[in-house]
Amino acid sequence: MPNSRSLPLIQRVLAALGLLLLVAGCTTAMPPPETVLAVPAPQQKYAALVIDARTGKQLFEVNSTAQRYPASLTKMMTLYLLFEALESGRISKETQIPVSDHAASQPPTKMRFRRGETIDVDSAIRAIVVKSANDVAVAVGEYLGGSEEQFAAQMTAKARQLGMTGTVFRNASGLPDDDQHTTARDMAVLGMALRQRFPQHFHYFSESDFMFRGRLVRGHNDMLGRVRGVDGIKTGYIRASGFNIVTSYNADGRQLVVVVMGADSARQRNDHVEALIQRSLSPQMADSKTRLMYADQQ
Template sequence: MSITAPFRAAAILLLMFGLAACSTSRTLDVAPPLASTASMSVKYAAIVVDGSTGSVLYEADSNAPRYPASLTKMMTLYLLFEAMQQGRVTTATEIPISDYAARRPPSKLGLKPGQTIDVDMAIRALATKSANDVAVAVGEYLGGSEEQFAQMMTAKARSLGMRGTTFRNASGLPDVEQRTTARDMALLGLSLRKRFPAQFAYFSSQNFNFRGRNIRGHNDLIGRVEGVDGIKTGYIRASGFNIVTSVNRGGRKLVVVVMGGNTARQRNAHVEELILRYLPQASAGGV
């Protein structure tokens, strides 16, 4: 039997409360991560959260302001999934590509002004390719303009309890005023999985076919690390290498956020070590 909307909302609120209670001003009574963080950059921040209870198992500067880079697209997708749930769009809805959207720098699909992309393919392009041209097109379609959509994104962040996040665009391209925290990204990851379980499967895709081209994704942990089922990577020079990772193995669930890696390889290795240490501490057989 499916969980009714009130009970589902209550479950999400419980997770939010657990995360909201965490603070980097205290030291958690947990062992340090296996990997030394001495080689991580000054941009480093991380958090490991029990995906069933919302309990924080590890954190490092989790409330410190950081640039989200393409983790921003998690919120772009959240609002797109919400529009689908409310019946405002379907997977077949065609989204037009404006001249402005087409001119966004890579990563992108290379769509031309006047072309369209359906919602199903747009989701794949955002979740897997992290396409900036598609992110802007989605923002313009749902918000009227990217600026108005960014305001919608920030408002949604506040409603989810993401107090340290401000969005200025739909893609995560550089903007000095676009900030978030590792804690907020964990909360967004939890909220996506809890509210949109069917759509969350998009985040586990390693590639997709677009007009005869096989488009490969950026998340090398998917398919390589047991139990990893998403969710999103991100990089701009100001942020370093970011990732939000969802893990579901043997009934135990984690959301792991690492921000500010010097390289994608270093970031991924650190995530693997955090999973190895903290997955056994996660509750078994949760919600």
């Protein structure tokens, strides 16, 4: 569970989101007219949310409680439970995690382990964060949960503890499953919980590459290094979800969590995140980029 210092902020965030939705009648909280983002029809994949992580104030919202597929954002919860196991002393960063047939058989993106090989916990974290390795995520789930199915049940239970009311997990990786779903709101809650509960581990989400067995493994979170202050955390894509991201911004005394789901490309998604950060930091200076992208989906 979140520690005593992090829980009040999470509760404030949930309360603030609930109040805003109640006041708005569960409709979109609209930005100033000059920066209105064209809202897609309900059947579209798009959803977005920007939260001030220090105050819990909602700064931007479109479809934030609508059901969406998480894709590899799922791995944020896999890592949350892995960090919990580290903190409890159940495992260490040197613990070797075995790779089963089931884990090795996962489709890419993956590290291409063979059955019977192992990976240490520290490298597993980096492989999940940087490479979004499906085989490693499944191996972690099996190691901690006994089976991936049992681990997914633990993931869902933890989601409820954190206040993620619209999320059900069915696997550790985010690979397609019709019954696995979440919301932009829930992903924002999880992103904030990871920083608040595990500040000593949050640096992993800032890494864009790592060395493994003498090979440089590169990531694909292009927001890292693109916008000053962005320090993570996770991207995701499957065909059913579109391009998703949860982004953490931390600079000049401001902390934001930005969630964008359902973009048509990684570039479109990243452009939108950048525009939302600019808008949230300086609403009076928001430019036409905040209009972006989704008008053609009307």
